[in-house]
Structures are given as structure tokens and as C-alpha cells.
Amino acid sequence: MLITIITFILVFGLIVLVHEFGHYYFAVRAGILVREFSIGMGPKVWWRRGKNGTTFTVRILPVGGYVRFAGDDDDDEEYLRPGSTVSITLNDNQLVKTIDVNQNNQLLQGIPVQVVDHDLTDDLFIAGYVNGDESEVKRFSVDHDAVIVEPDGTSVRIAPRDVLFQSASLGHRMLTNFAGPLNNFILSLVVFVILGFTLPGIPTGSNRLGNVQSAGPAARAGLVTGDRIISVDHHRVENWQELSQQVSAKPGKLVKVTYEHGNRKKTVSLKTTTATVNKQKVGRIGIEEELSKSPAARVKYGWNAFVQSGTLIFSVLGHMVTHGFNLNDFGGPVAMYAGTSQATHYGVNGVLAFLAALSINLGIVNLLPIPALDGGKLLLNIVEAIIRRPIPEKVEVVVTLIGFTILLLLMILVTYNDIQRYFVH
Known part of the structure; x- marks a missing residue:
């Protein structure tokens, strides 16, 4: 439990730090005064004021954080x-x-x-x-x-007038609002790439063999690492997925395998073994996918993992729109803690994968056009650009307050639901 708690604090703290630093960096570049940059919530335990006027604070509750712009409060x-x-x-x-x-x-x-x-x-x-x-x-x-x-x-x-958030140009305000989620995306991509470099190798997806198990049917038939299987029972295979499908569909059967060894093409007959996967019998011949250790392959793995993770999140959001609202589709701090607990069982790589997935998740959620979220602020910026005049401050305050109230109620419901899911049942 102690390891999980420490990991949760580090993972969540890093994501929040990177997110808020995005807002901070672009605000300072735009001439906006960041009055406070806080990591954590609640009573402060440490603070220092920087040369640029920003007060950096660490607060006692290691969940969340914020940047306070000049003009954001009264x-x-x-x-x-x-x-x-x-x-x-x-x-x-x-x-x-x-x-x-x-x-x-x-x-x-x-x-x-x-x-x-x-x-x-x-x-x-x-x-x-x-x-x-x-x-x-x-x-x-x-x-x-x-x-x-x-x-x-x-x-x-x-907070004098010239350093207020509202005094910055519309473009600078939009960039400052977008910078938090943008940093979450960058963090996710960087961590996925790092994860690629921690793996023994990256599956190439080709029909060329990696490790060939010494006691398996393929090894007994003469196949070795580096051979390329081109057909199974006269069904041509172009990649690992097609090869795996053809072999898996023939458990315990005699099959003809045509492969290339160097510049020579050979055909052998071998009998597959039988394994049970998800209560279904599948064929095996004792081969593993070829792995690449090149830097390019590792970077590509990181990019593909980043894209797949983002696509999955959009699929979940799309499912919510088409099939209705369900609290089980959401996860609050309790769910994050439960996810951290699971990730720690898989060691450093598990934690890295969880960190990367959570970072892109929070980045996308923050861009939803809901008042009080960064996406809601960007929506107000877009409205301002369309009507070509600032939105009245009272209107913006009311809209933000409504959005914050909705988010607070949703967080309470999500947290209660998470407790029921992970600790009661």
C-alpha cells in the first residue's frame, strides 16, 4: 500500500505539474502575471516568490494544483x-x-x-x-x-491592469488556455517513447521469425530465427497477424509450411500443438514475433501507443454520446488510485504505461467544452472571436460558476461510485 500511495502521488503530481507549467510558461511569455503556481491543495507547507513575481507554493494535499493568473480572482x-x-x-x-x-x-x-x-x-x-x-x-x-x-x-x-489575464491578446489567452492539455499530450508521447526504449525489443509485425522455441514443432522441422514464413497450407501470409491467424485456426493438425531460408524456399509438414486461450483451443508451432531494437522502431512504438491511447479515449467519449451517460465510464481520484495499484504490480514499465495513458486522458478531458475546464475557456475565447468583442465579465463568471458546480457534483457522484466499485463490492 505504501508503494502504491507514493507512486500515486508521484504520477498524479507529475501530470499536474506538467499541465500547470504549460499554462504558466505561455502566460509569462504573453506578459500575464502568474500570481501563484501551486502544487497540491489546502494549507501551504512551503512557498517562495520568484524573480518574475510568481509565488511558488507546495500545499499539504498532494492531489491537484493550479496557477492563479492576475485577474482570476477578487x-x-x-x-x-x-x-x-x-x-x-x-x-x-x-x-x-x-x-x-x-x-x-x-x-x-x-x-x-x-x-x-x-x-x-x-x-x-x-x-x-x-x-x-x-x-x-x-x-x-x-x-x-x-x-x-x-x-x-x-x-x-x-495585479495591475497591464499584467491582467484579460489584458492579453485573444491569441495569447487561447494559447495559454490550450497549453495545459498540450503539455499533457507531450508528456504522454515522451513517456510512451521512453517505454519503447525500456522494452527488450519492438515487435515488427512481419512474417519473419524471432525466437524459435527449441522443443517446438517449428524447430523440430528445421525452422530457425530469421526465416520468413510465406504460406501455411497454401494460404499466403504477408505479416505476423495473418501468420498467427492461420496457425491458431489449426490446433493439433498437420500443416504444410512454406518458408524462405536465406535465398532458398522450403516446404515442411509439421503438427501444431494445442493451447487454450480464452476458453478456445488454438494451434501453436513454437515461434515468436521478430523484435527490432533500432531507435527508429522504438520511437515509432511510442507514437503508435500514443495514437492508440488517444483513439481509445475518443471511442469511450463517442460511446457515451451515442449510448447515454453512465457513471462507470468515469473515474475520479479513487479510480486513479486503483489504477496505480494495478500498474505497480507490473513494475516500472507498468507505471510508465499508466502515467502516459492517464496524462493523455486528462489532456483530452480537459479540452471538453465544459465551463470551468480548459475546453470551456477556449469555447468562450472562440465566441469572443466570433462576436469580436470581449464577453461581459459577469456572463463569464456565471457560466464558469455553473460549470464548476456541475463538475463538483459530478466529482462527488463519480467518487462515490468508485468507492462502491473498488472497495465495497
Whole structure:
């Protein structure tokens, strides 16, 4: 269980880190201030503010994470409502450089101010009564790069107009919204390619033989590694799938096999053995598929696995559309944990395969046009491009809130269903 828990934290944490870094990277490139980059949820256990103004935090619950763009929240308005008391410090130019709203930890040498008015977006000022003197309202200009110390002690930059998410061009906002899922796709492809390099070899799919079992019918008939079977009972075979089908269909029977050995063509008769697969008898002659160890084959394997995994997810989504909604088609953190537990039984390769599949899964799901998901945000961007004007902020907030509520209810239902599936029954 301990190994599963550690693996789950590492796998899920890596996927979230890569996803959020995509949003972060393209936001910074677009001139958008990322106020906070958090790994985990809940109370913070560590934080540092970077040179570009982003506060990096690690939070106690190792599930999820987020980037907080300037303009994404109204926390500053809540902290600095009229009547609230804050502590400020000034820089050498007498501009406010720090606003501490944490009442339990006032700044050393800070000036206590009871807020009367403020604007940290355009005019950049804070006004109020100093040291409880209500006879005069003092106004302080705020530095563009000033920071706010939030109630939990986290220090983040203020959000002036020029660094707001909404102030970036539509193209930059779309790219920033798409970058998270894009990074999940890149991670999935890279891990699948790495997986290809960890395997002993990559099946070529050809009709050329790899390992020939020494005691099997093929070896007794004289076939060796490198021979190419061209027909079975006069049925021509062009690849491994056709070869496997012809042999499997003849359990315990005498068959004629024509093959090429070097430049010579030979025909031998041999009797297949019988094996049971999925309660059906199939024929075997003791041969294995040819494996390639070339870098090109390994990279191709990674790409094919990536495409197949994505195709499978789209098939599941298509099935949901055509056959109706079913909670068993979804999986939340409980299902991910159960999947991690299964993957750990197959060692490193099992974990890598699970990581790659989960990453592309989350990337595709995040692109669904549901408000509160990246796909929903992209849909609003597309609407904005069509109507050629920004969507009213109130409309966007309401739509996002509705989407978030639906997702929250769905997550509760999915989690309950997962618990019933994996731990009750």
C-alpha cells in the first residue's frame, strides 16, 4: 500500500505539474502575471516568490494544483474592504511595497492603516486612517510590483491592469488556455517513447521469425530465427497477424509450411500443438514475433501507443454520446488510485504505461467544452472571436460558476461510485 500511495502521488503530481507549467510558461511569455503556481491543495507547507513575481507554493494535499493568473480572482477586494486594517511598508521612493492583511503577523516597522479606499488595478493607491487617527485620510501610492501578504502568510504580487489575464491578446489567452492539455499530450508521447526504449525489443509485425522455441514443432522441422514464413497450407501470409491467424485456426493438425531460408524456399509438414486461450483451443508451432531494437522502431512504438491511447479515449467519449451517460465510464481520484495499484504490480514499465495513458486522458478531458475546464475557456475565447468583442465579465463568471458546480457534483457522484466499485463490492 505504501508503494502504491507514493507512486500515486508521484504520477498524479507529475501530470499536474506538467499541465500547470504549460499554462504558466505561455502566460509569462504573453506578459500575464502568474500570481501563484501551486502544487497540491489546502494549507501551504512551503512557498517562495520568484524573480518574475510568481509565488511558488507546495500545499499539504498532494492531489491537484493550479496557477492563479492576475485577474482570476477578487481576493484583493475582499482583503482590502473598507474598515479592514492592514499593515504597509514603504520603499525608498515612499511607495507602498508591502500590504500585509494577515492580522496575526503584522509587518515589522509596518504602518497600520484602516482602509477607506483603494485601487490596485489602475490608479495604484491605498487610502485610510493611520494609527487609528480618524481625523485625516492619508493616501499612499502603491508600487507597480508591490506584494500582498495574504491571511495564510503567502506573499503574492498585486495585479495591475497591464499584467491582467484579460489584458492579453485573444491569441495569447487561447494559447495559454490550450497549453495545459498540450503539455499533457507531450508528456504522454515522451513517456510512451521512453517505454519503447525500456522494452527488450519492438515487435515488427512481419512474417519473419524471432525466437524459435527449441522443443517446438517449428524447430523440430528445421525452422530457425530469421526465416520468413510465406504460406501455411497454401494460404499466403504477408505479416505476423495473418501468420498467427492461420496457425491458431489449426490446433493439433498437420500443416504444410512454406518458408524462405536465406535465398532458398522450403516446404515442411509439421503438427501444431494445442493451447487454450480464452476458453478456445488454438494451434501453436513454437515461434515468436521478430523484435527490432533500432531507435527508429522504438520511437515509432511510442507514437503508435500514443495514437492508440488517444483513439481509445475518443471511442469511450463517442460511446457515451451515442449510448447515454453512465457513471462507470468515469473515474475520479479513487479510480486513479486503483489504477496505480494495478500498474505497480507490473513494475516500472507498468507505471510508465499508466502515467502516459492517464496524462493523455486528462489532456483530452480537459479540452471538453465544459465551463470551468480548459475546453470551456477556449469555447468562450472562440465566441469572443466570433462576436469580436470581449464577453461581459459577469456572463463569464456565471457560466464558469455553473460549470464548476456541475463538475463538483459530478466529482462527488463519480467518487462515490468508485468507492462502491473498488472497495465495497
